Amino acid sequence: MVKRLFWIGLGTMLGVLIAAKAQAYVRERTPDGARQFLLGSDQENVHIRTLQGLVRDFNTARLRREHELGERYAANRS
Template sequence: MVKRIFWFCAGLATGLVVASKASGYVRSHTPRMAREFVLGPDQDNVALRTLGSLVEDFKKNFADKEAEMNNSYAEKFGNR
């Protein structure tokens, strides 16, 4: 179990370093207009905006599924 945790942490750290270096390389070797088109004007918070969007999508889908299940339950057991 300790080996798995070690290798997971090592892989996570390696991934973070590679992603950071790749992001820096892209920022330094891409024209400003192209970066703004792809990443938006606020390029420093791309990861935070992406994570926020994922959380919003999850919450929306969770609420939709909950409403669907509640309606299904009401139709099945509500008319007794």
């Protein structure tokens, strides 16, 4: 269990580090017009917008699944 937690933590840390380095590379190496096309006009908050999008997608899928299960099991009760 401890090994698994270690590898999950290490993978998460490496993922965050690689994402930060990739974003810094894109900022440095691309012209402003291309950078705005890729990252949008609010380039400082790309990670926040990405996280908000992921949470929104997760909640949409969760609510859809809850509705589906509610209909299925409510029909079985009748």
